[in-house]
Amino acid sequence: MGENLVSFLEKTPDVSHWLVLSSLLFSIGLYGLLTRRNAVGILMSVELLLNSGALNFILFNRFISPGNIDGQVMSIFVIAIAAAEVVVGMAIFVALFQQRKTVDVTQMNMMKG
Amino acid sequence: MFTLILPELIVILTAFLILGVDLFVSEKNRVVLAPLTLVGLGAATAAIFFQMPEAGALFGGRFAVDSVTWWFKFLFILSTGITIALSLDMLDGRKVLENAQTPRLRFRGEYYTILLFTLSGMMFLVSARDLITLYVSLELATIPLFVLASWKRDGNAGEAGLKYVIMGALASALLLYGFSLLYGLTGQTDLHAISQGLTPSPLLWLAVALIVSGIGFKMTIVPFHFWAAEVYQGAPTPITAYLSVASKGAGLALMFQLFFRVFGGFFKDWQIAIAVFAALTMTLGNLGAIVQNNIKRFMAFSAISQAGYMIMGFLGPQKESIASMIFYMWVYVITNLAVFGVIIFHSNQTGKEEITDYRGLAQTNPLMALGMMLGLFGLAGIPPLSGFVGKFFLFSIASATGFHWLVAVAAVNSTISLYYYLRIVRQMYIEPPAAGAKALEVSPVLGFTVTTTVLASVALGVFPFFYNIVNAQTSGWMSLFVK
Numbered sequence: 278m279g280e281n282l283v284s285f286l287e288k289t290p291d292v293s294h295w296l297v298l299s300s301l302l303f304s305i306g307l308y309g310l311l312t313r314r315n316a317v318g319i320l321m322s323v324e325l326l327l328n329s330g331a332l333n334f335i336l337f338n339r340f341i342s343p344g345n346i347d348g349q350v351m352s353i354f355v356i357a358i359a360a361a362e363v364v365v366g367m368a369i370f371v372a373l374f375q376q377r378k379t380v381d382v383t384q385m386n387m388m389k390g
Numbered sequence: 391m392f393t394l395i396l397p398e399l400i401v402i403l404t405a406f407l408i409l410g411v412d413l414f415v416s417e418k419n420r421v422v423l424a425p426l427t428l429v430g431l432g433a434a435t436a437a438i439f440f441q442m443p444e445a446g447a448l449f450g451g452r453f454a455v456d457s458v459t460w461w462f463k464f465l466f467i468l469s470t471g472i473t474i475a476l477s478l479d480m481l482d483g484r485k486v487l488e489n490a491q492t493p494r495l496r497f498r499g500e501y502y503t504i505l506l507f508t509l510s511g512m513m514f515l516v517s518a519r520d521l522i523t524l525y526v527s528l529e530l531a532t533i534p535l536f537v538l539a540s541w542k543r544d545g546n547a548g549e550a551g552l553k554y555v556i557m558g559a560l561a562s563a564l565l566l567y568g569f570s571l572l573y574g575l576t577g578q579t580d581l582h583a584i585s586q587g588l589t590p591s592p593l594l595w596l597a598v599a600l601i602v603s604g605i606g607f608k609m610t611i612v613p614f615h616f617w618a619a620e621v622y623q624g625a626p627t628p629i630t631a632y633l634s635v636a637s638k639g640a641g642l643a644l645m646f647q648l649f650f651r652v653f654g655g656f657f658k659d660w661q662i663a664i665a666v667f668a669a670l671t672m673t674l675g676n677l678g679a680i681v682q683n684n685i686k687r688f689m690a691f692s693a694i695s696q697a698g699y700m701i702m703g704f705l706g707p708q709k710e711s712i713a714s715m716i717f718y719m720w721v722y723v724i725t726n727l728a729v730f731g732v733i734i735f736h737s738n739q740t741g742k743e744e745i746t747d748y749r750g751l752a753q754t755n756p757l758m759a760l761g762m763m764l765g766l767f768g769l770a771g772i773p774p775l776s777g778f779v780g781k782f783f784l785f786s787i788a789s790a791t792g793f794h795w796l797v798a799v800a801a802v803n804s805t806i807s808l809y810y811y812l813r814i815v816r817q818m819y820i821e822p823p824a825a826g827a828k829a830l831e832v833s834p835v836l837g838f839t840v841t842t843t844v845l846a847s848v849a850l851g852v853f854p855f856f857y858n859i860v861n862a863q864t865s866g867w868m869s870l871f872v873k
Contacts, residue, residue, distance in 0.1 A: 303567060310560060319556055326563035333570030342577030351522045351579065355566060358529045362562070365533050366555040369540045373548030382556075385549045388623050 292340040299336065302329035316373075316380040320366050324359055331355040394448050394455045396437040397463055398513050404430025405506035412499025420498050421482055424474060427502045431471045438464050451580065452520040457863040461716050462516040462643050465723060469636045470509045472727045474502065475839045476734050477628035495541060495626055505632070508534040512640040515647070521569050521579040524647060528565070531640050532558055532608070535633065539625040550624025557607060557617040565604025571597035572652070585652045585871070590659075598660070601648060608641030610694045611701065612671040619678070622690035627737055630686055631730035634693040635723040642700060642719055646712075649704060654871030657707060664704045665788075665796050672698030672803040679810045685733055685743050688810070689726075692769060695807060696722055699800060702784045706791030707872045713861035714783035721768070721780040721850050728843035729765035731836055732758050739830040745814055750823025755830055759818045761844045766811040768847050771804050776851030783857075 288294075306325030313319050331352040338348025370380050377384070407430070408423055415422065438460055447454040480495045495501065511530030518524040536558060540551025573579060575594060576587035588594060606614030622630045653660060675695030682688040700722070703715035735758060736751070737743055752759040768777040781804065789797045850856055 306563070310556070316552055316556070320559075323556070323559040323563060326560070327566060330563060330566035330570045333567065334573060337570065337574035337577070341574055347522070347579040348573060351525070351573070354522055354526050358526065358533075358562075361529070361533055362555075362559050365536050366559065369536065369548060369551040369555055372540065372543060373545070373552055376543070376545040376548050380552070382552070385552060387545055387549055388620050 292336060295332070295336040295340075299329045299332045302326075302332065314381050314383055316370050316382055317367075319382065320363055320370075323366075324363065327355055327359040327362075331359075391446065391448060393437070393441050393444065394446055395453060396441065397434040397467075398510055398517075400430060400434040400437055401467075401506055401510045401513065404434075405503045405510065408499055408506065409503045412503075423498050423502055424478055424482070427474055427506065428471060430506070431467050431474075435464060435467050438467070447519065452523050453514070453517050454519045455517060456867065458646060458712065458716070458867055459516045461720075461860055461864070462639065462646075463513045465639055465716075465720060466509055466512045466516075466636055469632065469639065469723050469727065470505060472839060472843065473628050473632040473636070474505065475835055476631060476727070476731055477501070477626070478835050479734075479738055479833050480626065480628065497541075501538070501541065504534045504537055508532075508538070509636070512636060512643070515640055516643045518647065519581050521573060521581065521584070524581070524644075525566060525569060528608075528640075528644065529562060531637075532562065535629075535637060538629045539621055539633070541626050541629065542624075546624040547626075548624075550621045553617050554621045561604045561607030561614070564600045568597045568600030568604065571600070581647065581651050585655060588652075588655065590656070598653065602663075605641060605644055605648065606667075608644060609638060609697050609701070610641075610671075610690075611667050611697055612674045612694065615671070615675070615694050618694060619682075619687045619690040622693075623684055623686045627686065627730065627734045630689070631727055631734070634689060634730070635726050638693065638697060638700075639719055639723065641697075642715065645701070645704065650868060650871045657872045661705055661791070664701055665793050668698045668701050668705075669796055669799045670698070671695065671701070672800060676803050676806045676810070680806070683744055683746070685745050685748075685814075688745060688814075689729070689733070692807070692811075693726070695803065696726075696769065698803070699781060699784055702788045702796065702800065705793055705796070706787045707868060708787050708790055709865045709868070710783065710861060711787050712864040712867050713857065714780070714787055716860050716864065717850075717857050718780035718784055720856070721776040721847065724843050724850065725765050725768040725775075725777060725847040728761060728840055728847055729769065731840035731843060732762040732765070735832060735836045735840070736830070738833075738836075745817060746821075748814055748817045749821035750827060751818040753823050754827050755832065758830075758832060758840065761840045762818065763815050764844050764848065766814060768851075770808045770811045772808070774851055776847050776849075779851045779857075 302325050306322045306329060309322030310319050313322060334348040334351045374380050404427060408427055412423060442460055445456045481498045481501060508531050511527050514527035515531055518527050536551060536555045539554050540547045571593055572584055576584045578584050578587060603614055610618045622633060625633065672695045675691050675698060679688055679691035682691060700715060700718055703711045740747060768775040771777040771781040785797050785800055
């Protein structure tokens with residue numbers, strides 16, 4: 278296991294290294310989204326998730342179909358969409374903060390079934 | 391060729407027009423915005439009928455129009471129009487009772503604009519033929535809904551918006567990761583090219599799993615339905631209606647795009663998974679609905695169980711499956727909007743949202759109670775109402791494909807659903823009205839909307855011509871993708 282890891286790290290970077298990076302990003306984002314209590318922290322985790330997807334598009338573009346630029350175009354759109362998502366999210370959180378004086382997600386239990 | 395994209399262009403231009411007009415008129419004259427929006431929607435509908443026999447592609451095949459897209463787009467426009475009609479009283483402040491509890495919704499111009507933006511996103515979603523277009527239009531359809539869901543400035547709306555944003559962003563991120571894996575497997579972004587290049591591999595199943603969880607959020611399929619009840623409760627009631635119909639329609643359109651167009655070659659592999667999801671969704675949705683006391687939460691769980699019936703149409707490569715699903719979506723949208731019309735009328739007048747607040751409505755407002763009862767019976771699927779016909783088509787597809795156990799589960803679930811829909815009917819017809827309850831005044835626009843939607847919902851079940859038209863136009867669609 279340890280030797281495999283060392284030889285993996287000593288190789289020149291290819292698609293598998295980048296895939297490991299993007300899945301690490303995705304896992305960190307998912308972990309943050311599930312464990313952060315502050316809603317702003319959750320938005321940051323969402324950014325990580327979206328960026329890991331965008332990174333995937335770029336690296337597949339580079340290694341799978343280097344002839345065209347579809348993946349790169351997609352990653353630019355993903356960045357724009359992530360920005361839109363965060364803007365809307367932050368606006369909602371600010372409005373919520375004015376009402377409740379907190380954006381702690383564990384306090385969000387006013388509505389009950 | 392230009393006419394192919396005309397409906398979308400009209401919707402987007404109307405959105406910007408409303409935004410501009412809103413800037414230059416005084417608050418008193420903003421009443422004009424709603425008719426303007428409806429004129430725009432009417433023009434877009436006319437453009438769809440104008441293009442109807444024509445099918446084709448634009449922008450190098452990234453945007454295409456065919457028989458399925460017409461009916462979805464028309465459905466989205468219609469549900470947006472009815473939602474606007476339902477919002478009018480809350481937006482323009484035409485309160486009939488002085489002691490009405492519900493606060494007025496503010497910012498009319500922005501409200502209509504954002505509604506039109508999400509509509510345009512849904513319309514592009516049906517026509518997208520490329521991963522990039524598909525993802526961008528999906529987000530265009532989803533992000534404005536976050537804003538609309540938290541439109542009221544109270545703690546509940548903010549809480550609903552927070553939950554919706556977080557769950558929606560997670561779903562979209564999962565979907566994006568799934569898309570990126572599809573791109574990695576094939577090196578293509580064109581949906582047709584992807585479906586040609588896919589071969590079975592563990593990575594493909596990972597991609598499918600991620601994509602299913604993204605779609606499940608949009609369609610409120612169990613176990614991705616957790617956000618629905620809270621968001622439906624906190625959002626303004628017309629937006630709740632919109633979420634339960636148009637957003638779900640967009641989810642169905644997305645499933646059409648991905649399951650038929652991209653994964654159509656693996657039909658036999660995902661069939662059983664769809665059956666399990668359908669059974670889970672209808673059962674848990676129904677069990678959740680039984681214990682609810684708030685009418686909006688109740689409708690959320692009812693909408694979840696309806697999604698379970700709806701995806702039964704994906705089981706069989708029958709000639710009729712496309713038409714059955716589109717027909718059921720139409721029936722569901724119109725019937726659900728009729729029920730929401732009465733809910734909005736009631737909460738506008740009383741400010742109350744509990745099921746027990748509907749007691750004695752049949753004595754105070756017999757016509758509204760009748761409309762509510764017909765709508766609820768339509769949702770439960772009692773013959774001869776349209777819900778029965780729609781369910782019959784879907785059940786027969788599952789049965790023809792050999793999923794007899796699923797048909798049995800669905801039939802049992804229909805009975806359960808009848809029980810909880812009857813809970814409301816019982817409150818309205820059997821319980822006596824509260825002491826001193828007076829007849830609630832019906833505003834003209836709500837009365838008209840409820841009447842037309844109820845009549846349409848009955849007519850869809852009695853007269854077969856609508857189903858026949860859809861079936862004639864879409865019967866060959868599926869064989870293009872599913873072999």
